[in-house]
Amino acid sequence: MPRTTYVVPPTYLPLIGCAALFCLAIGFVSWLHQLHYGPYLAITGFGLLLLMMFDWFRTVIHEVRAYQLDDDPVIDHSYRWSMGWFIFSEVMFFSVFFGTLFFIRVFILPYLSGAIPEGTMTHFILWPDFKNIWPLLKTPDPQAIAGPKAAMEAWGIPAFNTLVLLTSGVTITIAHWGIFKKKIKQAVLFQTLTILLGILFLYLQVQEYAEAYHHLGLTLGAGAYGNTFFMLTGFHGFHVTLGTLMLMVILYRMLKGHFTPKPFCI
Amino acid sequence: MSHEHPSPNGILGHIQRWVFTTNHKDIGTLYLIFGFSMFFIAGFMSLMIRAQLVQPGMQLLDPATYNVVITMHGLTMIFGALMPILAGFANWQIPLAIGAPDMAFPRLNNWSFWLLPFAFTIAMSTLFVEGGGPNAGWTLYAPLSTNYGPPSMDYLIVSIHMLGISSILAAINIIATLLNCRTPGMSLMKMPIFAWSWMVTAFLLIAVMPVLAGTVTMMLTDRHFGTSFFNVAGGGDPLLFQHLFWFFGHPEVYILILPAFGIISEIVPTFSRKPLFGRTSMIYAIICIAVLSFVVWAHHMFTAGMLLSTMIFFMYTTMLVSVPTGIKVFNWVATMYKGALTFETPMLFAIGFISMFTLGGLTGLMLAIAPADFQYQDTYFVVGHFHYALVAGTLLSMFAGIYYWVPKWTGYYYSERLGKLHFWLSLISVNITFMPMHFLGLAGMPRRIPDYGLQFADFNAWCTLGAFMFGFAQLIFAYNMIQTMRGKGQKASGQVWEAAQGLEWSVESPAPYHTFTTPPQIKSET
Ligand code: HEM
Numbered sequence: 181m182p183r184t185t186y187v188v189p190p191t192y193l194p195l196i197g198c199a200a201l202f203c204l205a206i207g208f209v210s211w212l213h214q215l216h217y218g219p220y221l222a223i224t225g226f227g228l229l230l231l232m233m234f235d236w237f238r239t240v241i242h243e244v245r246a247y248q249l250d251d252d253p254v255i256d257h258s259y260r261w262s263m264g265w266f267i268f269s270e271v272m273f274f275s276v277f278f279g280t281l282f283f284i285r286v287f288i289l290p291y292l293s294g295a296i297p298e299g300t301m302t303h304f305i306l307w308p309d310f311k312n313i314w315p316l317l318k319t320p321d322p323q324a325i326a327g328p329k330a331a332m333e334a335w336g337i338p339a340f341n342t343l344v345l346l347t348s349g350v351t352i353t354i355a356h357w358g359i360f361k362k363k364i365k366q367a368v369l370f371q372t373l374t375i376l377l378g379i380l381f382l383y384l385q386v387q388e389y390a391e392a393y394h395h396l397g398l399t400l401g402a403g404a405y406g407n408t409f410f411m412l413t414g415f416h417g418f419h420v421t422l423g424t425l426m427l428m429v430i431l432y433r434m435l436k437g438h439f440t441p442k443p444f445c446i
Numbered sequence: 447m448s449h450e451h452p453s454p455n456g457i458l459g460h461i462q463r464w465v466f467t468t469n470h471k472d473i474g475t476l477y478l479i480f481g482f483s484m485f486f487i488a489g490f491m492s493l494m495i496r497a498q499l500v501q502p503g504m505q506l507l508d509p510a511t512y513n514v515v516i517t518m519h520g521l522t523m524i525f526g527a528l529m530p531i532l533a534g535f536a537n538w539q540i541p542l543a544i545g546a547p548d549m550a551f552p553r554l555n556n557w558s559f560w561l562l563p564f565a566f567t568i569a570m571s572t573l574f575v576e577g578g579g580p581n582a583g584w585t586l587y588a589p590l591s592t593n594y595g596p597p598s599m600d601y602l603i604v605s606i607h608m609l610g611i612s613s614i615l616a617a618i619n620i621i622a623t624l625l626n627c628r629t630p631g632m633s634l635m636k637m638p639i640f641a642w643s644w645m646v647t648a649f650l651l652i653a654v655m656p657v658l659a660g661t662v663t664m665m666l667t668d669r670h671f672g673t674s675f676f677n678v679a680g681g682g683d684p685l686l687f688q689h690l691f692w693f694f695g696h697p698e699v700y701i702l703i704l705p706a707f708g709i710i711s712e713i714v715p716t717f718s719r720k721p722l723f724g725r726t727s728m729i730y731a732i733i734c735i736a737v738l739s740f741v742v743w744a745h746h747m748f749t750a751g752m753l754l755s756t757m758i759f760f761m762y763t764t765m766l767v768s769v770p771t772g773i774k775v776f777n778w779v780a781t782m783y784k785g786a787l788t789f790e791t792p793m794l795f796a797i798g799f800i801s802m803f804t805l806g807g808l809t810g811l812m813l814a815i816a817p818a819d820f821q822y823q824d825t826y827f828v829v830g831h832f833h834y835a836l837v838a839g840t841l842l843s844m845f846a847g848i849y850y851w852v853p854k855w856t857g858y859y860y861s862e863r864l865g866k867l868h869f870w871l872s873l874i875s876v877n878i879t880f881m882p883m884h885f886l887g888l889a890g891m892p893r894r895i896p897d898y899g900l901q902f903a904d905f906n907a908w909c910t911l912g913a914f915m916f917g918f919a920q921l922i923f924a925y926n927m928i929q930t931m932r933g934k935g936q937k938a939s940g941q942v943w944e945a946a947q948g949l950e951w952s953v954e955s956p957a958p959y960h961t962f963t964t965p966p967q968i969k970s971e972t
């Protein structure tokens with residue numbers, strides 16, 4: 181069964197992508213170094229990156245529809261696999277911060293408080309009054325780095341937001357079924373609901389951050405607790421933002437009738 | 447729908463062809479050319495280092511500059527030379543080896559490559575930033591890179607992010623290609639061994655490049671946003687940096703060696719005129735090495751301070767790696783045993799690789815023994831070890847691969863006479879350069895210093911002599927390759943090597959711009 185091959189034509193998109201990342205990178209660092217052109221360069225780079233991505237996805241979607249590439253199982257599987265591996269890379273990225281949290285709680289703080297190895301001198305020599313209490317409100321050296329006044333209450337916004345995300349998993353599954361059953365109204369309705377839940381999550385997270393900064397003294401720089409809290413929730417929030425944007429694009433394409441019950445990926 | 451061979455007109459046409467290309471052969475060529483250019487730049491830095499160390503006392507570089515040069519030498523060699531060159535092999539050979547028309551995602555492939563020159567423009571620009579270039583060594587240990595790092599460190603961090611994006615995209619592309627684009631009838635176990643080595647390497651890349659990206663991100667927030675991940679005062683620890691770095695770093699060294707194993711496993715059977723001995727065990731050995739590489743990282747930190755039980759664990763896992771590595775070495779030797787051997791340049795380099803890499807593995811085993819490593823850590827012994835693995839290992843295998851496949855790529859044989867000269871000069875000078883480093887290390891000479899005690903003078907002079915010889919030998923290589931690319935050699939047939947097996951030899955030489963647009967048939971045996 182010989183298959184004809186679609187030969188991808190030459191493309192200028194990656195070049196734009198490189199230029200965009202280049203400007204973003206240089207601009208961001210210049211910004212940190214208080215050079216006046218920094219922010220402008222960074223924002224230009226970021227905008228260019230968004231435009232490039234928009235154009236790239238548009239090109240791929242047109243190409244797939246024009247040549248019915250999604251009927252080709254090879255291409256279909258390649259897209260699925262690559263998404264899977266991309267998610268794996270994200271898992272590894274997040275595991276850095278989870279690993280950090282683990283290492284801090286299981287090794288560093290017990291070391292500093294003299295718990296392991298038994299009778300270690302580190303504790304007596306460095307900070308003899310340091311106690312290992314998590315959440316870490318009092319850092320080993322509070323003069324140098326002050327801890328937060330209080331920790332984030334788990335049963336407030338965080339618990340509710342967890343519920344929001346879990347629910348959004350349910351709604352998007354219903355939307356998915358809607359496509360399979362050719363009930364486009366159901367699909368559109370639940371897709372919209374999912375997007376709204378995503379936005380709700382982000383709104384609440386902003387509230388949570390505001391409370392942390394203004395009332396709890398819980399900042400990114402507030403010792404190990406603040407560091408890991410903001411690093412993990414921050415990158416997570418960033419992913420929710422991107423995910424919500426993708427869901428919006430999918431909604432738009434649903435309305436244009438791009439999706440049919442056949443197993444699809446693009 | 448299909449596109450003819452591009453016939454660029456004018457300078458602009460040429461630039462367009464190479465910048466906009468989505469062809470795996472073009473992109474492979476770009477990777478190779480970029481990689482070897484960076485190899486010469488980083489090689490120049492290494493000669494600066496060796497010139498500084500030719501005799502005790504200060505000659506060429508002041509200590510601050512010396513630190514910058516060793517840092518940039520290491521980073522450029524690993525991320526700019528070795529990884530891109532290996533990716534060049536992957537781009538050229540994987541579609542040819544598995545009978546695919548191209549990579550799974552040709553556009554993405556272009557992006558993976560072109561990110562590199564942009565990222566390295568940033569990385570190299572650090573040399574001209576006020577406050578001097580990055581000077582913490584290629585391992586970028588905190589707090590040298592955080593509290594005490596120069597402003598240029600920030601540029602290095604963002605360039606590492608770009609390199610990370612490039613590697614991850616390339617790796618995803620390679621895995622997708624290998625999993626989905628094989629010609630019908632080629633099961634995974636029938637896949638050529640070079641392709642297999644890249645499958646596992648790509649997996650390693652996807653697993654650890656994000657770890658490096660996350661780690662340097664924490665470095666950035668420590669430097670500018672008040673976090674204290676690597677600062678004990680706030681509840682972090684510089685040791686955390688070392689753990690994270692080596693969790694990336696050890697798999698990274700296997701990223702650099704596994705494709706080299708793949709290349710050697712292709713070459714040895716061809717010139718022994720025998721199938722690869724223990725093919726299946728070779729595949730499992732690669733997988734085994736990759737899995738183990740995730741649980742050995744702390745052997746880089748034996749003297750940094752850790753629990754005794756932790757130390758013992760990492761000592762044994764590290765020693766365990768030599769089992770699958772040993773299997774590979776024995777299988778290569780067994781392939782050659784009773785074979786009808788001929789010694790063309792690729793085979794010479796392959797045999798050079800096998801013997802030299804084994805030495806690197808053995809010194810690795812010495813380093814794995816925790817109590818002994820207390821003595822070796824941060825001495826020239828370690829420098830000797832990893833240069834045997836990387837220069838006498840990966841680099842020699844790359845030369846082997848280039849000589850092996852260049853007739854397929856260009857349609858012309860290289861000059862065998864110059865190739866052999868290149869081989870012997872390289873082999874001898876590699877040993878003159880790196881062998882004495884072991885003795886220097888055992889005698890106590892620390893690494894990463896611009897000056898040393900008088901008792902180390904003789905051996906250091908030998909190292910420098912060898913290094914310059916090695917550098918000279920590479921000019922012969924460059925000349926030979928330029929001549930081959932210009933079509934100065936003998937014309938090659940499609941088969942190229944008498945006993946070569948595999949789909950890539952079924953197409954003519956030079957390989958046409960588009961190959962396997964309809965999937966080829968594979969022979970039923972193998
Ligand atoms: C059987 C195989 C191997 C073993 C048991 C082994 C073991 C070790 C150990 C224990 C160290 C730490 C030494 C110290 O800092 O005191 C080390 C360092 C190193 N090894 Fe290996 N190794 C092996 C193979 C390789 C290979 C194949 C490569 C690269 C292709 C490699 C590259 C390196 C590098 C780059 C370093 C030094 C990193 C640095 O401190 O800058 N090793 N090895």
Ligand SMILES: [Cu+2]
Pocket residue numbers: 695696699742743745746
């Ligand atoms: Cu290692």
